[in-house]
Amino acid sequence: MDFDLTVEQKLLQESARDFLARECPRERVREFEETGEAYPPELWRKMAGLGWMGLIIPEEYGGSGGSFLDLTVLFEVMGFNICPGPLFSTVVLGALPVLAAGSEAQKKAILPAIARGERLMTMALAEPDSDGDASSIMAGATPAGDGFRLNGIKLFVPYGEHADSILWVGRTGHGENAGDGITVFVVKNGVPGIEKTGLKTLVRDRQCELLFKDVRVPKDSVLGKSDLGWPVVENTLEKASVVLCAEMIGGAQAVLEMSLRYARERVQFNHPIGSFQAIQHYLADMWMDIHGSRYLLYKAAWKISEGMEAGMEAAMAKARIGEAFRRVTLQGHQIFGGIGFTKEHDMHLYHKRSMTGDLQLGHGDVHRERVAVRLGL
């Protein structure tokens, strides 16, 4: 057993912390939420300069060839600072599936541009009334000429308005399993027939609705094999869940640190409120919830990094961490009292993200069911 990060990972963690503390303090995040901007462009350029977009992209495609565990470390810091922007959609929902299933030509065309910070990506998966599972995918692709014609509606596409290319998941056929007959297409955002509508969500995280009306794409836009796209999606979602967990653990840690500081400073009844048992018990519970969860997170991340099967660990992590983050922010709010219920305070930024994080990529119930299946039930 080794619970430590490597020296390089610690360096990455520290430099990311310093960088975001400087470049992306919470006041900026709050300001940014109010603007209509896609992402803070200068911050994005600097992040690209640090090599964050290329962290997990192999050197031959212009990246630095880091591991999934490295990425997890980075995203925990991102979550601590609730750093906005399309890093998650570009790297996790874009680069990872291209890396896993793309043709050599696709990799060459896409990955180096991502690594340079010059290409934003996203995945269009969920549809109305779906949780993003295979059976609910109705959007269809039919052969047309030398390519395909895509039709259908997609919801909650992160950065769908801004991404340069979209991995669009649609149905090309039907088979025994719901996942049979699903194909992933690389679609250039801006080709005719795409209607984009921004969604007003709790966390202004630029999700959008994408309506495809007879969007024509060439044959070579298929990612991987036609009809066999679902495993690519599933694999991406598993990794995405783990990365989202990393962000949530980072967020929960930030809430704990803010609460600890406040509990030491705030005086009522002539004593710091942190001297009251009720508050001490909350803080102890928060700490325990976070540290217990962090083990699940890093075990899942490590297994993925090592190329091992991690379905069980990823499901356990996502089931627990979304709810743990929610518990931690509620306890944090309790400690802050009235001041935490204001727009000017930072607590609500985390409170919102805890709910959103729990709901995205399937909340606790969905992932507990996956655990149950893996228990042989």
Add this chain to the structure above:
Amino acid sequence: MRFDFTDEEKAFREEVEDFARTELPPDWDEKALYWPAGYGTFPGIEASFKDMYDELLRKLGRKGWLSLGWPKECGGMNSMTRHVILDDVMSYHRAPGGDVSTAIAAPTLALIASDEMKKEWLPRIAAGELRFWLGYSEPNAGSDLASIKTRADDDGDAFVLNGQKIWSSGAHIADYGWVLAKTDMNAPRYRGETLMLVDNRTPGITIRPIINICGIHSFNEVFFDDVRVPKKNVVGQINQGFYCVMLALQYERLFVGMGAFRRVLEELVRYVKETKRQGMTLGKDPLIRNKLAAMAIEIETLYGFYWRTAWMMDRGQAPEPEASALKLFGTELSRRLAGTAMEILGPCGQLERGSKWAPLRGLINLGYMDSISGAIGAGTSEVQRGIIATRGLGMPRK
């Protein structure tokens, strides 16, 4: 034992139902997004609702419904049970059934104010002509209310107020503050404060908005700069203000928006019956059924605390620790209900009011934010637990 209402009470409920259906604006259901036991989306707290609220209050006043719980000799019906029936119905419609003035201040005045004071204030309050805000908290005095710094100095026939209040909900749309201030700086804790009614129009008062996390202007900071308050506006005895506030808090704890719990549950039940996910009607999913059933059980439990508190008050008993349990259980249930509702809505729960795909008009989304407030305002959950353990269960204090 008997767990039912009298025929008169049932008829009264019907009458209030009719009133709500006819008197609330036709588009009220669309507009009203109040979350049960939340203090940040209170119906009528937004300035844009002020005219509608004022008018509704006067209509309730004409019916004699703002004074249901007050003693007969003060013009009331001496029935807290009727008061909570009315509040149950009005909050079901997410509409105000009274005001700080009618439900918190007036019953307290009825108990402790001088006859002149009762005569001066109660009839106008009963008519729905006056709205109050609560001036207790200060930046450094929340749970520890005895450490307030706002001072009221004796100056002949008046007190002169200086200091600052915070979290003053609705001060921007009210007429008078129900303000606690220090009148004896040297007295021991809890013995040097006085409660007084302060006219918002008095020179020297500045009211500044604070936007809450729902994005709504409900809170204010209120500054007093040599504000003269006539001594006749003192509530109860000078230097006995803390005791008066304790009485008033007992009435405040009844404010849980009981009917709104029932309403949200009904709306969720309808939603899951009408919504399909992965080809299955949500209402058929055992997990979802279980969650909603659990909420129904908790809401019914809350009704137990609700009716019992009113019943005790009607018998002249102090509902302690029952009122604290009602407040604690209700506000924590408010959070659980919001979380459960979000889980049921799934990713669509993220969508805010005004979005095409937002289920239930974005009500749950906003409620999820507001549900934070209940367990903090009007005495935090920790304070309520302390009251239950010490005053209710006789545990020793340090």
